[in-house]
Amino acid sequence: MKKSILCFVLSILALAAQAKKYHAQGDSLIVQFGNNTRMVIHAKDKAGIAQLKNYDLNKIVRDLGMTLDSNNNESYIFINEKTGKKYLHDTILVISRKDGNIKISINEPKVNAQIDTTAVANTDDNTQDSGNDNVQVVRHRRFSNPRSGFNINLGLSAYSQNNATTYNSQDYDLRTIGSRFLSVGIIKSLALSRGKKASLGLDFGLNVAWYNLMFEGNNSVRKDANAVSFPNVFDNSGKSIELSKSKLATSYLNASLMPTVAFHRGVISYLSAGVYAGYRLGGYTKTKTADAGRTERLYSNYFLENVRAGVAVELGIRRFPDLFVNYDLNSLYEKGKGPDVRVVSFGIRL
Numbered sequence: 001m002k003k004s005i006l007c008f009v010l011s012i013l014a015l016a017a018q019a020k021k022y023h024a025q026g027d028s029l030i031v032q033f034g035n036n037t038r039m040v041i042h043a044k045d046k047a048g049i050a051q052l053k054n055y056d057l058n059k060i061v062r063d064l065g066m067t068l069d070s071n072n073n074e075s076y077i078f079i080n081e082k083t084g085k086k087y088l089h090d091t092i093l094v095i096s097r098k099d100g101n102i103k104i105s106i107n108e109p110k111v112n113a114q115i116d117t118t119a120v121a122n123t124d125d126n127t128q129d130s131g132n133d134n135v136q137v138v139r140h141r142r143f144s145n146p147r148s149g150f151n152i153n154l155g156l157s158a159y160s161q162n163n164a165t166t167y168n169s170q171d172y173d174l175r176t177i178g179s180r181f182l183s184v185g186i187i188k189s190l191a192l193s194r195g196k197k198a199s200l201g202l203d204f205g206l207n208v209a210w211y212n213l214m215f216e217g218n219n220s221v222r223k224d225a226n227a228v229s230f231p232n233v234f235d236n237s238g239k240s241i242e243l244s245k246s247k248l249a250t251s252y253l254n255a256s257l258m259p260t261v262a263f264h265r266g267v268i269s270y271l272s273a274g275v276y277a278g279y280r281l282g283g284y285t286k287t288k289t290a291d292a293g294r295t296e297r298l299y300s301n302y303f304l305e306n307v308r309a310g311v312a313v314e315l316g317i318r319r320f321p322d323l324f325v326n327y328d329l330n331s332l333y334e335k336g337k338g339p340d341v342r343v344v345s346f347g348i349r350l
Contacts, residue, residue, distance in 0.1 A: 145189035145201045145262055146270050146316055153183040153324050155347015157211055160327060163340035171219045171230035172339060178214030178247070181326075181345040183207045189260065198263050203272065205256035208281070211343065214247045221248050221285045223300045228338045233287060245288035245295075250304055254278035258312060269316035276326070277309040303337035305330055314349065321348035 157179040162169060185207020192200045215221075218240060219230045233241045258274025284299040310328040317323070326345040333339065 145187075145191075145199075145203065145260055146322075147187050147203055147258075147260055147272060147314065148189045150186055151184075151205070151207070152350040153181070153207075153209075153347060154350060155181045155324070155345055157181045157213060157343050157345045159341050160344035161340070161342040165340055167230070167339045169339070170217070172221075172341075173216040175214040175216050178212075178245075180212045180214075181209070181347060182212075183209035183254070185254070187256075192259075197265070198261055201260045201262065203256070203258045203260050203274070205254075205258065205276075207254050207256070208251060209254055209278065210249065210251045211345070212247055212249050213343075214245070218243045218246070220246050220287050221302060223302050227336070228303050228333065242290040243287055244290040244293070245286065247286050248283070248302065249286065250283040250302075251281040252278035252308055253281055254308075256312060258314070260314075267318055269318050269322075270314070271316070272312075272314040274312060275309070276312055277307070280304060280306045280308070303334045304332060305334055321350065323347075324349050 156176055158174060158176050185205055187203050187205040189201040189203045192202055215230070218232050220233050220243070222229050222231055233243060233246075235241050254276050255278070256274060256276035258272045260270055260272040262270045280301075282299070283302055283304050284297055285302070286295060286297045288295045307330070308328055309330055310326055312324065312326045314322060314324045324345075324347060328343045330342070331338075332341050332343055
């Protein structure tokens with residue numbers, strides 16, 4: 001592996017100089033510059049030279065060129081098998097020099113731990129460690145939160161608390177399968193700490209969420225003078241109309257604050273828990289008759305609380321949709337204007 005990496009470094013320097021011609025001879029690669037200079041790359045076999053195609057030549061030759069300009073001696077970079085894998089595609093090298101020391105930082109995307117340091121020595125033709133510069137390679141792994149970016153949560157809603165007070169609870173029972181929940185928003189994450197096995201971030205979220213509370217039976221929702229009611233729907237003759245759909249829909253603009261622990265390995269990719277708060281944007285009821293399929297939609301606030309707040313938990317599972325639970329801490333309706341019910345929503349994050 002060491003020989004293969006050495007071949008790789010030398011060959012990309014030759015390619016960057018726009019060599020005029022090259023040809024392979026057995027287990028060696030000869031690159032000729034003009035008429036007076038040529039470079040010979042030796043490998044154990046032809047397979048060692050063939051491995052050069054696995055590396056991002058353009059990226060690394062741009063960064064490693066600094067190391068040759070920094071000293072007059074020949075530079076030998078010794079890399080073990082574990083380190084060599086990090087020179088494959090999708091790595092970013094940052095090279096700096098200060099007080100005779102050269103530092104090469106290798107930033108690896110979407111990994112969150114800082115790992116070991118590898119020393120690199122400069123030698124000349126006759127002696128070992130005779131150079132004046134000390135080169136240190138430090139590999140940093142960058143924080144990446146799996147919740148960051150655009151998010152869609154899709155799930156169902158149910159009552160987490162149901163205190164009927166003066167109401168009949170059967171009049172506003174929910175059809176859980178039909179009570180859908182949807183939220184669309186963005187999340188930005190601030191890295192707090194980076195570890196070898198896990199990283200901690202603080203997530204700031206902004207989303208719009210829709211509740212579609214589907215009722216059982218033939219009851220609808222009506223806003224009376226002082227409170228909401230859940231009467232049956234009747235036709236002109238006073239006969240009860242069978243409904244195929246009766247729901248109360250409302251939407252909120254929400255902000256959230258959730259610390260998130262991202263795990264680098266294992267089945268669980270992250271665990272996030274925090275709080276959210278929102279303001280109501282609108283509300284309406286919709287009914288649909290079972291026979292003729294006639295629909296009616298009425299817009300009103302239905303004495304719904306304008307402000308909502310709650311706690312949220314998310315669990316990330318690798319190779320499986322992430323799971324979420326939102327638990328409202330305040331009642332759906334204004335106090336004394338409707339039943340004392342709280343809503344819980346759960347589902348998957350897309």
